[in-house]
Amino acid sequence: MVTSGNFWAFLSANLNHFLEYTSFGNFTIGHAVMIIVGLVLIYLAIAKEFEPMLLIPIGFGILLGNIPFWGAQNILVGDPGNMQIGINQSGSLLNYLYYGVSLGIFPPLIFLGLGAMIDFSTLISNPKLILIGAAAQLGIFGAYAAALAFGFQPGEAGAIGIIGGADGPTAIFVASKLAPGLIGAIAISAYTYMALVPVIQPPVMRLLTTNKERLIRMKPPRTVSKLEKILFPIIGMLFTCFIVPAGLPLLGMLFFGNLLKESTVTKRLADTVKGPLIDIVTILIGLTVGASMQATTFLTIATVQIFVLGAVSFLIATFGGVMFVKIMNLFLKEGNKMNPLIGNAGVSAMPDSARVSQAIGLEYDKTNHLLMHAMGPNVAGIIGSAVAAGVLLSFFF
Amino acid sequence: MVTSGNFWAFLSANLNHFLEYTSFGNFTIGHAVMIIVGLVLIYLAIAKEFEPMLLIPIGFGILLGNIPFWGAQNILVGDPGNMQIGINQSGSLLNYLYYGVSLGIFPPLIFLGLGAMIDFSTLISNPKLILIGAAAQLGIFGAYAAALAFGFQPGEAGAIGIIGGADGPTAIFVASKLAPGLIGAIAISAYTYMALVPVIQPPVMRLLTTNKERLIRMKPPRTVSKLEKILFPIIGMLFTCFIVPAGLPLLGMLFFGNLLKESTVTKRLADTVKGPLIDIVTILIGLTVGASMQATTFLTIATVQIFVLGAVSFLIATFGGVMFVKIMNLFLKEGNKMNPLIGNAGVSAMPDSARVSQAIGLEYDKTNHLLMHAMGPNVAGIIGSAVAAGVLLSFFF
């Protein structure tokens, strides 16, 4: 036993020592800024309902990832100062969970569930719409060129460009392979602009279209047979993967999920992949992507540039989609022409961009419902950006 | 900047180069055949409803696994040509998911869910039926001997024999331990013959039974108490695992799932293992087993032999089950005799073989319902083949 006097000295020394372990002893301004970023995302998710399924996990993940702690620099297995707290420390919970992101496992699983949710009917009913989903990928490669001009490495530029695909899992997947350090910034940028689609797209759409074009009425889609719906995921997977095998993890899972749904004999499997499985993966991907966003890597010029490039890519993508419809109309005979106001929907950002088409369309003709027609390019845009992702991986991986 | 002339040359050279990356540049006849096999399985699953929960994932997995791509032979981590696409390439999605199969994790998890689905009541009510589930395992060891005669190694022969157990997860589990290279062929063979049970078994059953035997009426099963149902998985696990500890992963999980169900106090756990958990594992096991089936390993003489041996094992198993009932009848007094038409159900192939018993029984006596009696050997057959799997693992692992 220590003597009483010594004891109190020892006690206060140790309590003091404990304070060094607290976040207060390891706090920096960077932590504060990141925590505010996390809180803002949570606020937007709840109060404005901006992508709550993603921004709440990401926002809370940012909070978790920016709790300051002692020994953050000790990241190796068995390192004496490694307390297994931070996402970069071997043996920590967040570190284990993040392997789903860094190994590229979570995004394809989300695509599996997504495939089981998507209805490709309008696309099958009017296959021309598929091409709009190709045209809108101009945003990806336009942003790629812009990113090169900003001085990013080619692989990084590709990962940044994919923001223009308006598809979270695709962006995270490509970034995990080509630019692991930028995953956080790319994911946040992608989700931000997806949420801002109703703000970004309308001016571009109005600028590029004439009044006459905006009033074009499109033929209602025909009813699609069950056989066609079953053939679509099978043929879709074979054709797109044959052209771009590197897109297989995303395209394969997307179409597999869709086959589980459309076959109708595997309904319970489709229900599980679009239910518990996608929920669990969504939570873990959001939380860990958020936690990976640290002040040192996130509060950089690169992040600002990525946000600028994200805006560029969305603008170019919208431009590409709308202009492509106008060009196609030159070759289509009267009665088959398409309303260019559905061109923006090729970006995907489902289902917001299709709703933008509907809203702008109604502004000019109260009885011209474009929603259903815009759903076609909308789902085509998902395929299109997964193909584009495959192209980028082929070149730069 | 390159000069304009150079630019177009460079462009066409690179587009050309890109074509080398596509599947068209890496296509072989083997890929074509395998893709057709996959399409046929999907067709059978949807149009004929042959095991859709399994054949759709396996069929689509075969498609995924046979998308030709450049650099397929580069399978090591960090290998420059490893594009992380194929199931054999370290770092690819399919490669990670396949660990659930190759490490023997998925099949026991399916047994966990299966246990939570099975009702052992008829078996408990008439314990003699358990022995039919033992007799039908003759198919396994008969096919083992035949496989040895075909020149397979002992371990491989054991894995092939297990097809006669008519139980997919057991076959995949044993194959993953004893003959990893044959998993695909063994799984497809097992599921094929399970689907063909209504074709294979009736002739054997008719051949081996007399008209008098086919008309035997069995005592209706007594009501089984809750206590007996709870004791069954506990005692069942202890006794079978004590005899064959190597069967523990399968038997332990099967009986554990059943206890979760029968205890009634863990209903929500039983619901989850027979719901989302078994669904997720079913999807992943099917998809990856399918993707592991490549032309080079699947389109071989060995596969043809495995299909022949599969048929042999189902025939012997049916023979074993029916003959065993006839032999038991020699020792049973009038009124307790069993109808040998339920012997085929010992193969398991649940619930088809029990339905075959019912259907053939009704042919000879419109009021003699054998379905309930056949459910006993049916579930006993699952236990029997898991025990047989344990024996094979004890000898050859």
Next chain:
Amino acid sequence: MVTSGNFWAFLSANLNHFLEYTSFGNFTIGHAVMIIVGLVLIYLAIAKEFEPMLLIPIGFGILLGNIPFWGAQNILVGDPGNMQIGINQSGSLLNYLYYGVSLGIFPPLIFLGLGAMIDFSTLISNPKLILIGAAAQLGIFGAYAAALAFGFQPGEAGAIGIIGGADGPTAIFVASKLAPGLIGAIAISAYTYMALVPVIQPPVMRLLTTNKERLIRMKPPRTVSKLEKILFPIIGMLFTCFIVPAGLPLLGMLFFGNLLKESTVTKRLADTVKGPLIDIVTILIGLTVGASMQATTFLTIATVQIFVLGAVSFLIATFGGVMFVKIMNLFLKEGNKMNPLIGNAGVSAMPDSARVSQAIGLEYDKTNHLLMHAMGPNVAGIIGSAVAAGVLLSFFF
């Protein structure tokens, strides 16, 4: 072919040899005792409904873990005698599943689901109650001191003390980090005393309170706004993790789950984490913790000591909670005083200890319902012991 005489000799030799592989050839008294322990737990779970969700998986896990088998000492990868059966053998199913426990992944996932189940309303409505949840942690550190006196190492003593937190996942998490060899004994001891809360707590509560105190009526809680409920998990996580970053895996996941619930915009995610996810993890954690309990490590003096220390910690914790309310009452003005019969609920052991408060309260005044007030300390106790766990990890990890 061997000759007939040789054949039978060979056969009997091999059948004999096979018997050596059975459990009968490897049986010890330790196996028998452990199997009885497992059976008793299953009996208590089903017949007495003591924590069935946990004790059935743990009990059955003990049975699985104590099936004797040949070669149990061969645990390394590729070791010829490693049959991949036991939980300690590399490559076995149980060994793989146990990584969720030994790497500290499962307990935080359970906290995620738990957070999505908990309602912090009463706590928010009357924040004083939070402090009772702090006071009851005296049990943890009291048992720590007692364990030191018994001769345990400091880390082990901390892990044993956490039993007094009355929270299974916390106990397993701390034990996995500080005393992996004691996980089984600590888990069983924690669950035993949690089930015995209605037996242990009442005498202490009666001893420490006067009749006048037991009749104190508390103000009914006010209605809590949605905003407060949303702020609670965010602020709760930030404040507790800032003080004790080492508690982040538990506290972070607990509050994250709660935010998923309270935000209301991520209801489907909350439903999944408190449904299929927590079910799957509960099954796997229970089964493997059970299977890790072997005679050699469980049937020891240490286990007996751990049970004694567990009782000590529950008694001290109850003492701490009740006495703290009495002390607080000295500083509270009439009308705001708290009934010390809710002090015991600070131990958590949810919701049993709150029910004990209600039951004892009704004994003295048939109209004084304490249940709602006791729910506050009850949920505060979960936070309190996760904080205490963080303190222990900070000191001893």
Next chain:
Amino acid sequence: MMISTLLLTTAGARVPGKAAQEFSEKDPSGIAMIVIAMTVVFIALILLFLVFKYVARLYNIDARNRLRKSRPDIDFSDDEHIPGETLAAISLALHLYHEQMLGLEDAVITFKNAAKTYSPWSSKIYGLRRTPNR
């Protein structure tokens, strides 16, 4: 670029137990295997059979005794099979009924799916349920 990958060993050729090696040499036709293996399978399931035969007997005696005590006026010796046959008929009926229900369920599902076709799910993982308030 740094790519993380789980390291996996495909641990070199496992050496099967010596006994097993010998065994397959001495039993090239597999006959010994069939005899031994079937014996083991039967032993395992015969044990189960015996236990539950005995349990059932205990249970039957017990149940009858209890019934006799409570209703001493009824003869329980023979009519025991009547509830069983009824049970069988009911089970079969329920079974067939359930199969019909499956068909019905499919119809309901089809209807539900039709209604959901353009429901608000999102490619941004099904995230946004309503248009953001600009």
Next chain:
Amino acid sequence: MMISTLLLTTAGARVPGKAAQEFSEKDPSGIAMIVIAMTVVFIALILLFLVFKYVARLYNIDARNRLRKSRPDIDFSDDEHIPGETLAAISLALHLYHEQMLGLEDAVITFKNAAKTYSPWSSKIYGLRRTPNR
């Protein structure tokens, strides 16, 4: 104390394919990439377009022929778009209805949650449903 950890390699800098290296050197502005990549994306989706255009035609011919055979009295040339427009209207209606339902669902959930507030769940993982019988 022994702590198990999954070993992971962050396999050193991956070497991008030689062609890719060269490519980015020869195409610093990214123009070639845009042309090649958009070409490939279009090829992939044009293939899909062609297949389903053809499939649709087959299906339409087939459906009309069948209809003509069964109802030779009706002219199918023009009115084919009517069910389509109806379909669109119905879909939209269902869509809007579904959105309303979501609001309703929220209300129901709120009520349910209120009821469940003090339901018997357990910190010991939600285990115990009733007070043990002492």
Next chain:
Amino acid sequence: MMISTLLLTTAGARVPGKAAQEFSEKDPSGIAMIVIAMTVVFIALILLFLVFKYVARLYNIDARNRLRKSRPDIDFSDDEHIPGETLAAISLALHLYHEQMLGLEDAVITFKNAAKTYSPWSSKIYGLRRTPNR
């Protein structure tokens, strides 16, 4: 035969921090630990207590002010506890009701299980729902 296995390191004895080592030597009885640890636990929860005490006050003031503005004719000073007590009673009632429901639910489940006993699930993983059309 090639067997794949995940490689795991049971990384050798972790070295606890030097401070911790020293600490346990200087505090063999654990008293210092109790004092320090309980202090830390209390600091953490007192912080939470203070925040929510303050939030609650803000909220109360705010709520009352809003109510006063909208219904200036009513005195809000005292009757605030009435809805609270009602709430408590309702909660308890719902709680007890919910427990009863659990019992009821069990009965329903039992019935459902009975009906499902021979429903068409499959050992081939519950795959086949109908007999294949021969």
